Amino acid sequence: MQQRYPTKQSTAHLEQQKTQKLKARIARFFPFFHSCYAGDFDLHTREQTKMKIDKSLKLEIIDLFTALVNGDFDKISAENWFGKLNKNDIEARLSEYGNTLVLPPASFVEKIDSYEYNDGFGLALDVPLWTEEEGMSDLTLSLELIYDGTKAKLQMTDLRVL
Missing domain, CATH: 3.10.450 (Nuclear Transport Factor 2; Chain: A,)
Structure with missing residues (x-):
């Protein structure tokens, strides 16, 4: 059986999914925060x-x-x-x-x-x-x-x- 290693594309896709899940969690638990700041910056990826x-x-x-x-x-x-x-x-x-x-x-x-x-x-x-x-x-x-x-x-x- 051949092992699959993550590629750049699949790794980026996984990161995007994690970010979306984090934003959904923030929206659920902190609706005020999400509505005020979700568009301003991305907590997960700010550099x-x-x-x-x-x-x-x-x-x-x-x-x-x-x-x-x-x-x-x-x-x-x-x-x-x-x-x-x-x-x-x-x-x-x-x-x-x-x-x-x-x-x-x-x-x-x-x-x-x-x-x-x-x-x-x-x-x-x-x-x-x-x-x-x-x-x-x-x-x-x-x-x-x-x-x-x-x-x-x-x-x-x-x-x-x-």
Whole structure:
């Protein structure tokens, strides 16, 4: 009996089937997520990219870091940076972590992991935070940058230890 080995075509077909099953599972268990984000990016196949972070985005991230370090939640609210988080979430997570936030070094952009959405209208960014005790810490701020016509909108989506 002759053994069959997967070909590129059959392997690609299997990957496509797995992706379709994953999307169906997401739709069944998280209908809100699926309806809002299914067209924006593909969770199963998004590729990590090292995109160039332009100067204006870098400055906005520094402004956000400065507001976090100083506990300036009024500025965060005024700039609409809260996104999926709120003041209580941020305070609780920073308190749980227990270290003192400080501003990052100028080279912090090199440490940002960015993921481009397949539709080309946004980025997901994982940005490590710096603390007085550790320097670059395990605490990571997840941001979303959505291109809305002529302007890019930056929002926080998560604050967690990676």
